[in-house]
Amino acid sequence: MNCDDIDAALVSRLIASQFPEWASLPVRPVALSGWDNRTFRLGGEMSVRLPSAAHYVGQVEKEHRWLPVLAPQLPLPIPAPIAMGQPDKTYPWPWSVYRWIEGEPASAARIDDPNDFAATLAEFLRALYAIDAREGPAAGTHNFYRGGPVATYDGETRAALEKLAGEVDTALATEVWECALASRWEKRPVWVHGDVASGNLLVRNGKLAAVIDFGSSGVGDPACDCYVAWTFLDAESRAVFRSALGFDAETWARGRGWTLWKGLIVLAEHLRGDQEKAAWARQVIDTVLADHREVG
Secondary structure, three states: HHHHHHHHHHHHHHHHOOHHHOOOOOOEEEOOOOEEEEEEEOOOOEEEEEEEHHHHOOOOOHHHHHHHHHHHHOOOOOOOOEEEEEEEEEEEOOEEEEEEOOOEOHHHHOOOHHHHHHHHHHHHHHHHOOOOOOOOOOOHHHHHHOOOHHHHHHHHHHHHHHHHHHHHHHHHHHHHOOOOHHOOOOOOOOEEEOHHHHHHHHEOOEEEEEEOOOOOOOEEEEHHHHHHHOOOOOHHHHHHHHHHOOHHHHHHHHHHHHHHHHHHHHHHHHOOOOOOHHHHHHHHHHHHHHHHOOEE
C-alpha cells in the first residue's frame, strides 16, 4: 500500500465497518501525521494510527500489550490504546484507536524554559528505566534495534562516512563513531522509548506535557534515548539533560553514536536531493562533533 493512500476516507471506512458506534464522528488528518505511521483525529477524544508499511506492523500489538503496563508508572501521559482494528480488503494491516492527548509537538518557540523542559524529560526517562523490563521485548526488527548495540549500524555508518568525504569532518566523525563502539551496556536491560525526538514530545502551556509514539520502544541499552540531546536541545539544556539522566561517559558516547549514525545516513541519502533534510543532517552532525570536542 502507498502511504498516500492512507487518507481520511480510508479511515472513515475502516471505522464504519469495524467500530460502527464511532461511525458518526468526523475524521481529520493531523498537521504532523508522521511517516512510520499515519495519524488522524477521530472526533474530539480519540485518534487513529495506521502503519504506513509492513515493517511497522509489529509495533501495533506491542503498544497494545505494553502501554497500559507502562502508563501508571510514568509521570507524564503516554498514548492509551482503546481498540485494535483489523486488516480488510482496503487496508492490509492491524491498526489502532487511541485516546487523544492534547498538546503541540515541541519547538523552541513553544517552550518557556528549555532547562526545565530538559529536566522534566530526564525525569520521565528515569522513571521509564526504573520499570521492570524482564518480560519486555528485546531490541530487534520491531524497533530497528533501538536498545541494541550501536554496532548494528557499523556498516551503514562507515559507508556514509566514505560517501561524505570532503563534505564533513570524517576523521572526527570516525573518532566519535569508534568511541561509541568501544563500550556496551553492561547493566540490566531497561525499557527504552527508542525515538525521543521533538515530534514525539508534546508541549502544553510552555511545558512538556506528554510523550507519544512508543513504536520504537523495547528493552536494552538506553543510550539511544539521548538522541534528543543533539537534535533538539541547546548546549545549556543538553548539559542539564545529561546531568539529570545521570548517564556515564560511555553511555553518553554511545548516544552520540546513535545520533551521528542518523545524521550521516540522512545526509548521504539527501546530499544531492532534499536540501532541507540535508541541512538538518549537517546541523545534527556538526552539533555531535562539537559536543564531542568540547565535552568529551
